[in-house]
Amino acid sequence: MKNTKNQSIPEKFKKIIGNVLQTSYPKRQGATSEVQFFHAEQGNYVCKCSSLPKYRSWLLKEAKVMQELNAKTALSIPTYLDFEEDENNSYLLMSMEPGIPLREALIVAKTVEEKKNLIHSFGTKLRTVHETDPPLKWKQQACWLDMQLKRAAYNLNNYEVDGNQQLLEKLILNKPETIPQTLIHGDCTIDNVLVTDNQVHTFIDLSETAFGDPRYDIALAIRSFLFDKELLDAFYTGYRLQQITNEEFNYFDGGLYEFF
Template sequence: MSFEDGITLTSALNLAKSTTEKKSLIRSFGQFLHHLHEKKDLQNFKQENNWLEERLVKAQSYVENGQTDGNLELLNQLNSNKPIPVQQTMIHGDYTTDNVLVVNGKVELFIDVSGMTVGDPRYDESLAIGKFIHNPEYIHAFYEGYKRYKVTKEELRYFEGLYEFF
């Protein structure tokens, strides 16, 4: 562990003095994720298996051992309604406003990178926008920075459901 300058995006948003400042921070949050998902050299993280399939197997284990907030009914729904596969990218695995640091008004650093791997970028995207989903201005600001793809409502619900197991 090391000490890095900055504050979490959650804290920065709470301290922001205006909606304009908040939207700038959220745009930066989107840009930072966009840059991660665009990384090309994934050789050190190559996986043989499908990330989503591995997550569902792990979720099953967590349900069986009582180690999760998720339940068997939700897991069965996730298994029955998998989204169409997309090209896997580098993902953070827990991309929330608590897991990035803001330095000089911009998101600059990841924290809690234990879940960083190659996986479905819609997972990160869904976690990123979950807090803002009912604020169209903030969603718009995020997508001004994150230009790869916009998750559908169904994909958002799916990946938020998956997150309940982890």
């Protein structure tokens, strides 16, 4: 676990949260933020805090996405409560949802059957995202993949990323055949879904959620069990909408994802 800085939080959040009985932290902190859990008299809350400019802009994006999705869809995601900024940090306050990340649940699972059941529910839950009607204005935006390739070029020129110029050119020249866009999570790894009662139930970490290419979600979802046929089958049995080819997997997971 990364050392936590035990961030102070905005005064306004303290008013919303009320009397805090206990503070705790997730087992794994992500790369882009510090997360604190506040256990208060009237409920449990999450404060997500980012400091670097790139990550502060992602956190603002996440705040906006959560507000839109809370208002316009029935998706299982945390409830947005507030967003604040000061000179050094940005802070997002949201509800704390029950459960543990799927990555942890898979480690705890004792049998292959339990793991298959978890992955099957991941596929089923991802289908609900791809079948949810996105907010209208999201549908009117330019092609998601074209926007991502532009963002990839920007990230390559301005930030440290795993991808390089050669890979980016390859991605621009070899775009996969277009398919209908859907609502997508946008960072759909086993770290970003929470499990309760042995089922994937809640999506978190929503800064990349958009109207986009569902193959990107599938690629990130299956990356950790791509070579385990039983788990892969369990995923697709739950997901049902389509399967991606190895080429598509490599385009999105080993390709586009390298720039984010």
